[in-house]
Amino acid sequence: MESTIFILLLPFLSFLLLGVFGKWFSHKAAGLIGTASLLAVAVLSYMTAYDYFFCTARTAEGVLPTLMPYNVHWLPFFAEGLSFDMGIMLDPISVMMLIVISTVSLMVHIYSFGYMHGERGFQRYYAFLSLFTMSMLGLVVATNIFQMYMFWELVGVSSYLLIGFYYTSPAAIAASKKAFIVTRFADLFFLIGILIYGYYCRSFGFEFDQAGFAQGAAMLPLALFLMFIGGAGKSAMFPLHIWLPDAMEGPTPVSALIHAATMVVAGVFQIARLFPLWIEYAPGTLHIVAWVGAFTAFYAAAVACCQSDIKRVLAFSTISQIAFMMVALGVCTEYTTGHHHVGSLGYMASMFHLFTHAMFKALLFLGAGCIIHAVHSNEMSAMGGLRKYMPITHITFLIACLAISGIPPFSGFFSKDEILTAAFAYMPAMGWIMTAIAAMTAFYMFRLYYGIFWGTENKELHAHHTPHEAPLTMTLPLVFLALVTCGAGFLPFGHFVSADGQLYDIHLDWDIAGTSIVIAVASIFLATYIYMGERQPKADALAEKFKGLHQWAYKRFYLDEVYQYITHRIIFAHISKPIAWFDRHIIDGFFDFLANGTHALSFRIRGFQSGSVQKYAFVFLLGTLALLTIMVLA
Amino acid sequence: MIQIEYLLVVSAVMMFAGVFGFLTRRSTLAILLSVELMLNATDLNFAVFNRMLYPEGYEGYFFALFSIAISAAESAIAIAIMINIYRMVKNIQAGELEQMKW
Numbered sequence: 168m169e170s171t172i173f174i175l176l177l178p179f180l181s182f183l184l185l186g187v188f189g190k191w192f193s194h195k196a197a198g199l200i201g202t203a204s205l206l207a208v209a210v211l212s213y214m215t216a217y218d219y220f221f222c223t224a225r226t227a228e229g230v231l232p233t234l235m236p237y238n239v240h241w242l243p244f245f246a247e248g249l250s251f252d253m254g255i256m257l258d259p260i261s262v263m264m265l266i267v268i269s270t271v272s273l274m275v276h277i278y279s280f281g282y283m284h285g286e287r288g289f290q291r292y293y294a295f296l297s298l299f300t301m302s303m304l305g306l307v308v309a310t311n312i313f314q315m316y317m318f319w320e321l322v323g324v325s326s327y328l329l330i331g332f333y334y335t336s337p338a339a340i341a342a343s344k345k346a347f348i349v350t351r352f353a354d355l356f357f358l359i360g361i362l363i364y365g366y367y368c369r370s371f372g373f374e375f376d377q378a379g380f381a382q383g384a385a386m387l388p389l390a391l392f393l394m395f396i397g398g399a400g401k402s403a404m405f406p407l408h409i410w411l412p413d414a415m416e417g418p419t420p421v422s423a424l425i426h427a428a429t430m431v432v433a434g435v436f437q438i439a440r441l442f443p444l445w446i447e448y449a450p451g452t453l454h455i456v457a458w459v460g461a462f463t464a465f466y467a468a469a470v471a472c473c474q475s476d477i478k479r480v481l482a483f484s485t486i487s488q489i490a491f492m493m494v495a496l497g498v499c500t501e502y503t504t505g506h507h508h509v510g511s512l513g514y515m516a517s518m519f520h521l522f523t524h525a526m527f528k529a530l531l532f533l534g535a536g537c538i539i540h541a542v543h544s545n546e547m548s549a550m551g552g553l554r555k556y557m558p559i560t561h562i563t564f565l566i567a568c569l570a571i572s573g574i575p576p577f578s579g580f581f582s583k584d585e586i587l588t589a590a591f592a593y594m595p596a597m598g599w600i601m602t603a604i605a606a607m608t609a610f611y612m613f614r615l616y617y618g619i620f621w622g623t624e625n626k627e628l629h630a631h632h633t634p635h636e637a638p639l640t641m642t643l644p645l646v647f648l649a650l651v652t653c654g655a656g657f658l659p660f661g662h663f664v665s666a667d668g669q670l671y672d673i674h675l676d677w678d679i680a681g682t683s684i685v686i687a688v689a690s691i692f693l694a695t696y697i698y699m700g701e702r703q704p705k706a707d708a709l710a711e712k713f714k715g716l717h718q719w720a721y722k723r724f725y726l727d728e729v730y731q732y733i734t735h736r737i738i739f740a741h742i743s744k745p746i747a748w749f750d751r752h753i754i755d756g757f758f759d760f761l762a763n764g765t766h767a768l769s770f771r772i773r774g775f776q777s778g779s780v781q782k783y784a785f786v787f788l789l790g791t792l793a794l795l796t797i798m799v800l801a
Numbered sequence: 802m803i804q805i806e807y808l809l810v811v812s813a814v815m816m817f818a819g820v821f822g823f824l825t826r827r828s829t830l831a832i833l834l835s836v837e838l839m840l841n842a843t844d845l846n847f848a849v850f851n852r853m854l855y856p857e858g859y860e861g862y863f864f865a866l867f868s869i870a871i872s873a874a875e876s877a878i879a880i881a882i883m884i885n886i887y888r889m890v891k892n893i894q895a896g897e898l899e900q901m902k903w
Contacts, residue, residue, distance in 0.1 A: 776902060777899060777902075778898070778899035778900065778901060778902030779895070779896070779898075779899050780832075780895060780898065781823070781824055781825075781832075781895055784823055784824060785824055788820065788824070
């Protein structure tokens with residue numbers, strides 16, 4: 168377990184090496200260094216996971232222990248023993264996240280060889296990828312909320328750098344700024360939450376069995392909710408989701424790694440990390456999280472049905488799926504598991520869905536990258552009929568679509584079914600809502616699938632430039648992730664991760680699973696009926712009939728415009744402008760006055776320094792006489 | 802016996818003649834002469850006070866001699882400066898020296 172420190176150090180060193188000396192490396196060398204360090208990290212992570220899950224003795228209650236190979240008192244400057252620590256903590260969810268991050272990151276590193284081939288700034292790209300991987304790994308192994316916050320900001324920065332990777336494109340710059348500002352704004356609340364938590368509970372740590380929590384119990388719901396706002400910013404929950412669709416301006420492998428699989432689930436991970444506190448002290452607030460998640464899931468699914476940019480569809484689908492995880496956490500009502508308790512099933516379901524979603528969503532994004540690579544466009548109008556040209560991408564993409572739609576035996580079915588079970592156990596209404604959203608998911612994913620691989624082919628464009636299958640470096644990660652997607656559902660996930668750490672056997676509730684399969688299959692048939700054909704009269708007719716609604720959804724319900732209005736017309740015009748005026752005219756004015764006044768005064772009196780010896784002597788004489796007079800009179 | 806006041810009046814007249822000359826003359830040479838006049842007034846004061854008030858001591862005389870030596874050296878330096886100025890500006894009027902402040 169001592170080797171875990173290298174999981175953080177290796178990507179950091181590769182970041183320094185490529186970041187500082189990058190321009191002296193060839194593209195190939197830079198890519199190899201980044202990939203090799205990631206390969207080592209992946210191997211170490213798998214070893215750690217094997218060690219942790221299979222070779223570590225469970226405690227007397229049958230719970231996997233929480234290990235801390237490292238924990239340094241980093242800034243011990245608080246009274247009463249409160250300090251900022253840095254270290255590595257291994258528990259089921261952090262080890263699970265190590266696997267997810269290192270796997271997806273390794274795949275993205277390999278894939279980027281092909282996708283970014285010959286791109287300017289190749290070395291910089293790999294340096295940023297290493298930085299991101301290091302920060303994300305640091306976030307999940309944090310031993311306390313403060314360390315988590317530090318790495319939280321670091322992932323935000325690396326996401327900003329990677330979204331703005333094509334820094335000559337104004338859209339990419341605007342998107343990177345938007346992502347950074349929105350998440351930073353949310354992180355402000357996270358920080359306030361941490362400070363309230365630290366102040367009232369006298370702890371930043373994740374050991375929740377201290378007496379301090381009872382005394383801080385009154386403030387904990389507030390602190391946790393503020394932290395959730397930070398998590399909602401990172402995980403793109405409504406209404407802080409607006410940055411994620413724009414973040415698609417970054418390179419596609421980056422979208423796969425950061426904006427689909429790892430960073431955006433940080434908010435879910437944060438709630439899971441503090442889960443004992445939520446369930447013990449703030450169950451009411453936890454259910455608010457569930458409803459926020461349910462609304463976000465619905466909203467994002469509705470928007471995803473109408474987008475024409477394939478990466479935007481995937482972005483909204485990501486928002487929707489992360490919201491599923493939030494719902495799963497939010498519907499938990501108790502801490503224990505066991506076969507008959509379903510009150511904490513959501514925790515396991517959420518983590519399971521996080522795991523499977525990371526794999527198949529990364530697969531979808533990487534597949535989308537291959538497609539964009541082939542047709543040089545993000546728009547569905549440039550695609551259609553691609554199945555003939557790109558067989559591997561087609562099959563792997565189909566597998567991922569089936570997985571996200573919840574069709575057995577693909578992994579998404581198992582995790583989504585657990586979420587639906589948890590939702591039904593909380594409240595039947597919530598269960599039906601989530602089932603309906605799952606149906607929408609199947610519909611828009613297959614709309615996307617048919618739009619890309621079947622449907623109307625853009626023959627003119629394809630004759631001009633025939634699409635071709637991606638190189639091996641790009642298809643290999645697709646195949647690997649597709650295999651994981653096929654097999655991951657059969658993992659006994661409950662044996663590794665559950666709310667209280669006890670062994671939990673996943674068992675399918677066939678009432679719910681059957682319903683969701685039927686609904687998903689029905690949605691897929693509907694999508695097939697509407698979108699598979701060469702021409703799509705039904706879709707066009709529907710769009711024509713519900714023109715207002717379609718336009719509304721296509722424009723993402725005008726939320727960006729609302730934000731634009733609020734920020735520019737209200738905040739900028741009525742708050743920022745007066746403050747800026749005050750700053751320009753009152754604050755700056757005062758200091759300008761000091762400078763200008765001194766200048767003017769010295770300009771006036773500079774005549775005294777005439778350089779004429781006799782005038783000096785005269786003044787000297789007058790001074791002497793004045794002093795003499797004073798002394799005589801005194 | 803001459804009264805001390807008469808002697809001091811002479812030295813005061815010399816002193817203020819020097820001050821007046823220093824402030825009003827245009828030529829640097831004349832200003833230097835005025836400085837010498839002021840110095841001589843003080844030398845005279847040294848001698849007068851020693852002779853009239855403390856006839857048993859010699860410090861005043863010695864200090865007068867000392868002061869004369871210093872003023873001689875100072876005049877030598879001043880004249881050397883003036884020669885240099887003359888070489889630069891072909892003139893030794895005090896008004897011309899204002900540019901030395903730069």
